[in-house]
Amino acid sequence: MAEFERNTTGFTADVEQYDENTLVKVYRDYVPQADIDREILCTEAIQNQGLPVPAYRGAIEYQGKRAILLEYIRGESMNAAMSSGLKEIEEIARDFAAVHYRLHQCRATSLEESKPRYERLLRRSEPQLGSDLMSRCLKLLEKQPDGDRLSHNDYHPGNLIYGPKGLICIDWSDASQGDPLADVARTVQMFDYGPTACSGVPVIPRGKISMDAEMFEQYRKRVQRFTRAYENEYVRLTGMEFAEYERVVEAWKVIVPASRFWTEWDCNKPQILKMMYKYFMTHPV
């Protein structure tokens, strides 16, 4: 029996063992070829740069389906480490921030630029966001720095594995190059508006684990502590003052969640809308 338990929880692909040290990520038939091409481009772009990422071993056809081969990182996912309670949540958050900061030290040249990408996603979100909010977000986006730093864009604990050589970041399907603070805002909003944002929702992502309300409340508080500790550590590593960070990240904290309105993202949209209106009241564009 394969050592790696086949993972079928993803929206786009199943992952299973290919050989001793290789996994195969097998795309579902409905996934557009352009999305696969983008994942290949992003995965290739991060190779051989000394980054903590799995080695890419090529695209193949696997049992009649489109697939890619990746180095198998043996270890515990950061998500599992967060649930097990063996390590202090703040310590995990510091690990999480350190890898993110390290990725952001890398200049990227061949990836999609983050600003045009956010423009595209904001326009795509117009039906859910409304034209007025979309235009305000577009104006705000124009004022943001371009940046040239590697941005993962789906940096969450489920995409980090404590491997034998340290913490490794997987799932490079959506990377771009841009202002690293956009990528930080992308991470923070997953926690601040995602399934753990409000009390009384006793289900965590994708309905895989259900908890009673009390357990959920405890988990939610841990996630909040994790998020703030991550931000604090990330900012400490940059050498910025926290107040300065808050001032510059604020715009991204509006733009980024707005750009996700087109998806069936499991989040608290009314809370995001409230936050956006509040922001634009005090920061007219």
Ligand SMILES: Nc1ncnc2c1ncn2[C@@H]1O[C@H](COP(=O)(O)OP(=O)(O)O)[C@@H](O)[C@H]1O
């Ligand atoms: N290189 C790898 N080493 C170990 N496990 C991996 C690796 N790549 C993927 N996985 C496992 O497969 C899961 C899904 O892969 P991922 O690339 O994150 O796809 P998705 O887009 O579905 O999130 C991961 O959460 C992880 O459990």
Ligand SMILES: [Mg+2]
């Ligand atoms: Mg993933």
